[in-house]
Amino acid sequence: MRKSPFLFFFLFVSLQNGISQPNCLAFQYAGEETKYLSCLETEKCAGHYQFSREFQTHLDHAIALDSTWGYPYRAKSVAYLKSGEFIRWKQLVDKAVLYNPADNLGYRGWCRYQFFRDYTGAIADIEKLETIVNYDIGYSVNGDYHLKVAKALCYKALNQKEKAIEIIEAHFLSEEYFPGNYDYLHLGVLYLETGQSEKAQEAFLLQQERNPIAESHYYLAIDYFQQGTWENCIHELDLAAQLYSQNLKRFDTYTHPMDQIYWKDIEELRDKTTKAIKAQAKTSD
Amino acid sequence: MSRISLLKCIAVLGLLASCRSEKPATLEEYPRWVGDIGFDSNLDDPAFQLCKDDYRAKQYFNMNEGVQFEGEKPAIDTYFKNAYKKPENSNQSGLIRIRFMVNCKGETGRFRLISSNNEYQSMAFSEEISTQLLELTKGLEGWKPLKMNSLEVDYYQYLIFRIEKGEIIEILP
Numbered sequence: 417m418r419k420s421p422f423l424f425f426f427l428f429v430s431l432q433n434g435i436s437q438p439n440c441l442a443f444q445y446a447g448e449e450t451k452y453l454s455c456l457e458t459e460k461c462a463g464h465y466q467f468s469r470e471f472q473t474h475l476d477h478a479i480a481l482d483s484t485w486g487y488p489y490r491a492k493s494v495a496y497l498k499s500g501e502f503i504r505w506k507q508l509v510d511k512a513v514l515y516n517p518a519d520n521l522g523y524r525g526w527c528r529y530q531f532f533r534d535y536t537g538a539i540a541d542i543e544k545l546e547t548i549v550n551y552d553i554g555y556s557v558n559g560d561y562h563l564k565v566a567k568a569l570c571y572k573a574l575n576q577k578e579k580a581i582e583i584i585e586a587h588f589l590s591e592e593y594f595p596g597n598y599d600y601l602h603l604g605v606l607y608l609e610t611g612q613s614e615k616a617q618e619a620f621l622l623q624q625e626r627n628p629i630a631e632s633h634y635y636l637a638i639d640y641f642q643q644g645t646w647e648n649c650i651h652e653l654d655l656a657a658q659l660y661s662q663n664l665k666r667f668d669t670y671t672h673p674m675d676q677i678y679w680k681d682i683e684e685l686r687d688k689t690t691k692a693i694k695a696q697a698k699t700s701d
Numbered sequence: 702m703s704r705i706s707l708l709k710c711i712a713v714l715g716l717l718a719s720c721r722s723e724k725p726a727t728l729e730e731y732p733r734w735v736g737d738i739g740f741d742s743n744l745d746d747p748a749f750q751l752c753k754d755d756y757r758a759k760q761y762f763n764m765n766e767g768v769q770f771e772g773e774k775p776a777i778d779t780y781f782k783n784a785y786k787k788p789e790n791s792n793q794s795g796l797i798r799i800r801f802m803v804n805c806k807g808e809t810g811r812f813r814l815i816s817s818n819n820e821y822q823s824m825a826f827s828e829e830i831s832t833q834l835l836e837l838t839k840g841l842e843g844w845k846p847l848k849m850n851s852l853e854v855d856y857y858q859y860l861i862f863r864i865e866k867g868e869i870i871e872i873l874p
Contacts, residue, residue, distance in 0.1 A: 465734070467734035467735045467736070467760070468731075468733070468734060469730075469731035469732065469733065469734075472731050472735065473730075473731065495734075495735035495736070496735060496736075498760065498762065499735060499736040499760065499800065499857070499859065500798045500800060500859040500861050500873075500874070501735070501736060501798070501815065502796055502798065502815075502817060502821050502861070503815060503817050503821055503822070503823050505821075506821035507821075531861075531873065531874065532796065532861065532863070532873065533863055533871045533873060534819070667767060668767065669762045669765050669766075669767055670762050670767075670874055671873060671874040672767075672768070672774050672873075672874065678773040678774060678775050679773065680772065680773065680775045680776075681775075
């Protein structure tokens with residue numbers, strides 16, 4: 417058990433880097449000598465920061481040894497992705513996709529969504545992946561979403577909300593479904609935005625059961641506001657503010673996730689609700 | 702251990718250390734870190750000073766706190782929404798990234814701009830868009846000073862503007 421924090425750390429680092437070091441011996445065993453030598457070169461990246469010249473140079477050497485292997489291109493691309501250098505990133509990740517589409521299409525699609533809000537590009541990549549593999553297409557590189565949910569979020573952003581709901585609902589019914597940390601939040605917001613209040617409330621409550629975050633209370637407060645149940649609205653806003661203050665909210669180190677809320681949102685809805693309560697009291701007088 | 706043996710050990714260790722520090726020529730083509738922005742007297746305001754050496758500058762996400770701005774992202778969105786003037790009849794669409802440094806006082810400098818079309822191919826936007834966004838980004842105040850292990854740091858930050866027919870439709874990250 418003492419090792420578990422370290423295991424978690426390495427898993428985290430691996431997820432954040434978006435890629436794990438391949439087993440070079442597997443290439444040797446398969447008789448792929450140039451890939452084996454290239455792989456050994458990539459092993460020299462260990463201990464170097466992915467932005468560093470050492471990291472990048474070892475990968476260049478690996479590419480020089482085998483220019484048809486996707487791994488070093490993708491590993492190189494990460495620093496460009498994280499620094500927002502989309503031109504170089506795309507050139508590199510395209511090579512990774514070219515040489516290994518099954519392993520890299522989902523990754524590129526997710527990054528297009530997460531870092532560049534390239535919704536149509538992300539959908540194209542994920543849907544292409546769905547056509548070329550006959551197994552579960554997997555998760556976003558940060559582990560937050562199944563790629564089907566990520567695809568649904570892209571459709572939502574393109575204002576195809578009914579389609580987004582259909583994708584998520586179908587995914588929930590599939591055998592491969594494993595509840596994601598924020599799935600019910602996003603589904604709830606989609607229901608809310610399409611006027612399905614009852615379903616939205618149900619989804620927000622499920623989100624709170626599984627992973628209580630400020631957002632599920634905030635959006636529930638919006639639903640109560642729309643129905644004119646002010647006390648419930650204020651109660652949910654109090655809970656949202658409490659969780660927000662404890663940093664129990666949507667967060668991503670690199671970007672701002674969809675449906676994330678901010679302190680200003682809570683305050684604005686509280687002001688609006690307070691005004692509505694006062695207006696109602698005046699009318700009653 | 703005798704004195705001679707000790708000296709031999711030191712000599713061997715010194716030799717090994719010198720071997721390790723030898724750099725292949727190709728190492729020179731990259732800066733310390735991808736995207737490092739060195740001071741350029743033709744572009745940069747000399748009044749902007751980092752608190753520490755260039756080589757110690759971090760990326761904004763290294764502190765694992767996300768983007769740190771007074772008033773959070775809505776404040777950034779509101780600033781550009783109010784200040785940016787969409788050029789008339791612009792058909793230009795794509796991405797503009799403006800990357801810069803924030804020092805330990807929250808001051809900004811060393812701004813650099815890249816841009817592409819929606820297919821991530823390099824493309825220059827009109828001055829009305831690119832220069833305007835660059836100047837607005839230079840004028841944006843509210844970046845929070847960050848610390849790592851209780852020590853103040855200088856860091857790299859960027860903003861990406863997704864542009865559709867001259868209009869800002871998203872601001873990232």
